[in-house]
Amino acid sequence: MCAMIRLLLVDDHVSFREPLAFMLDLEHDIAVVGQAGTLLEARPLLPLADIGIFDLDLPDGNGADLIADFRRVQPRGAALVLTASGGRLDLAHAVDAGAAAVLRKSVSFDVVLRTVRQLAAGEQVLQPEYRAELLEVARRRRAEGGDERQRLASLTPRERDVLRGLAAGLSDKEIALRLHIGRETVRTHLVNLMAKLDVNSRLQALVFALRHGAVDLD
Amino acid sequence: MVGWNVEHRSANYRGGRRPVGRFPERFIRSSGLVRVILANDPALARETLGRAIAVLRPGSEVLSVAPEQLEAALAEYSPHLVVCSRASELLERCATRWVILHPDGAADSVLGVHGVWRVIDDLPLGAVVELLDQAASDAGERRPPAPAVSAEGAARFRPPD
Numbered sequence: 001m002c003a004m005i006r007l008l009l010v011d012d013h014v015s016f017r018e019p020l021a022f023m024l025d026l027e028h029d030i031a032v033v034g035q036a037g038t039l040l041e042a043r044p045l046l047p048l049a050d051i052g053i054f055d056l057d058l059p060d061g062n063g064a065d066l067i068a069d070f071r072r073v074q075p076r077g078a079a080l081v082l083t084a085s086g087g088r089l090d091l092a093h094a095v096d097a098g099a100a101a102v103l104r105k106s107v108s109f110d111v112v113l114r115t116v117r118q119l120a121a122g123e124q125v126l127q128p129e130y131r132a133e134l135l136e137v138a139r140r141r142r143a144e145g146g147d148e149r150q151r152l153a154s155l156t157p158r159e160r161d162v163l164r165g166l167a168a169g170l171s172d173k174e175i176a177l178r179l180h181i182g183r184e185t186v187r188t189h190l191v192n193l194m195a196k197l198d199v200n201s202r203l204q205a206l207v208f209a210l211r212h213g214a215v216d217l218d
Numbered sequence: 219m220v221g222w223n224v225e226h227r228s229a230n231y232r233g234g235r236r237p238v239g240r241f242p243e244r245f246i247r248s249s250g251l252v253r254v255i256l257a258n259d260p261a262l263a264r265e266t267l268g269r270a271i272a273v274l275r276p277g278s279e280v281l282s283v284a285p286e287q288l289e290a291a292l293a294e295y296s297p298h299l300v301v302c303s304r305a306s307e308l309l310e311r312c313a314t315r316w317v318i319l320h321p322d323g324a325a326d327s328v329l330g331v332h333g334v335w336r337v338i339d340d341l342p343l344g345a346v347v348e349l350l351d352q353a354a355s356d357a358g359e360r361r362p363p364a365p366a367v368s369a370e371g372a373a374r375f376r377p378p379d
Contacts, residue, residue: 015258015301015319015327018343019266026273084260105260109269112262161323178322180337 004031005120008049010066011082012037012059016105020053023109030116039066046070051119052079053112056086056094059157064093071098078119082112085164089137089213093149096138101125141212151197152214159193160214162186166206167215252278252353255295257288257302258319267301270343275350298353301341314356315349317341 007030011017017035025032034045038060046052052070056063067079081094084105091102101115118125141149155163158179165175165186172190176183190202199205209215254271256264261284268280283291288302292312300309300316309316310330318328319341329336331352338345 013263013320013340015267015341016260016263019263019270022270022273022343023266082262105262107262109262109265161325164323178324180324180326 005029005116006031006033006048006050007116008032008034008036008042008045008052010036010042010052010058010063011055012057013055020109020112024113024116027113039063042066043069046073049074050077051116052077053082053116054079054094054099056081056083056090057157057160062090062093062153064090064097064099067094067099068097080112080115080119080125085216087213087216088134089141092134092137092141092213095126095131095134137213148208148212152209152212154196155193155214159189159196162189163193163205163209164215166202167209252299252350252357253295253297254278254280254350255288255291255297255300255302255313256280256282257285257291257300257304259285259303263319267343267346271346271350274343274347275354277354278350298357299349301346315353317349 007024009017009021009024009032011020014037017037021032021035024030033048034042036042036045038058040060043066046066046069049070052067052074054063054067054070058066063081063083067081070077070079078100079094079098081091081099081102082105083090083102086094086102091099094102100119103112103115115125158181161179162175165178170178172183172186176186179186190205194200194202194205197205197208199208206215252275254268256268258264258267264282268282271278271280281291281295281297285303288300288304288306289308291297292300292306292308295312297313298315300313301319302309302316303319304321305318305328309318310333314332316330317338318330320327325339326337327340329338329341331349
């Protein structure tokens with residue numbers, strides 16, 4: 001008889017995480033051993049799982065850091081990235097940190113299920129060419145200096161939200177409406193993020209974020 | 219003719235094979251027929267929520283559509299509960315209970331019940347079940363009273379001694 005797959009699910013959106021955990025837990029060969037919405041909540045749960053499903057954009061940091069921790073405490077474990085908005089560089093960092101598979105949240109439940117089982121069986125899921133390509137992106141970025149990544153990593157989740165608003169072509173007012181904050185707060189976030197990225201205009205901030213894969217153009 | 223593409227209906231969901239798992243057993247019981255539209259993003263969230271509802275409240279009828287098809291679905295389906303990611307003018311007119319999850323990527327969500335709006339953090343599965351039960355209760359209250367049973371009819375249904 002096959003052993004149960006012990007699964008950890010890390011995603012900050014409860015409305016996404018709980019139904020997914022519930023449905024996975026109903027499978028005869030899967031036990032959801034933990035759920036977490038932040039890096040802080042997830043870290044104590046890492047040793048419990050064989051397979052981890054990780055979102056990358058977490059409120060207290062990047063899921064790639066969690067994947068690296070997971071691989072350290074569970075060298076035989078496998079990490080699956082499940083992301084809605086991760087840019088190419090984010091995916092590259094996740095694979096570089098040890099992610100064995102990457103899926104978009106537009107896939108069907110059956111694809112997630114199949115991937116979890118493939119990973120548990122030790123199968124290679126990422127196409128070798130794609131994996132090599134992502135690792136090359138991560139390597140190149142490292143060679144260019146971790147400085148840019150550090151600058152991007154210093155942004156708060158809210159500042160990243162504002163950057164995404166810029167990438168979507170929104171005005172300050174529209175970003176404020178989208179994030180349920182005041183226009184002045186949007187401007188404060190913009191000033192802070194431009195200082196952190198060491199750029200002089202919002203256009204430069206946007207180009208910087210695009211170049212380093214922190215945001216995608218829709 | 220149906221004016222929108224139905225991604226899933228509850229009857230098509232394959233229910234789980236283990237009935238309870240690690241979730242509270244109180245979730246697992248049947249309610250009356252409640253119509254639900256799911257039009258939230260991303261697609262995987264919509265699908266898993268629909269599947270979970272089909273397991274937890276098998277009496278519910280779940281219709282899952284792409285967000286851009288919400289208006290057409292609202293107009294034709296008269297749902298009791300809607301879960302979506304974008305506001306719609308028809309939402310309040312067509313449903314008594316609705317949730318807009320993280321509209322345009324916002325951190326918060328909005329819950330509307332009988333025209334009263336409330337900002338909420340998110341929508342746990344237990345809250346969905348609660349909304350379904352409230353909707354079922356409302357639907358039950360609006361049901362016409364049961365017809366009076368005649369003496370002859372009552373005799374027919376009397377349990378055997």
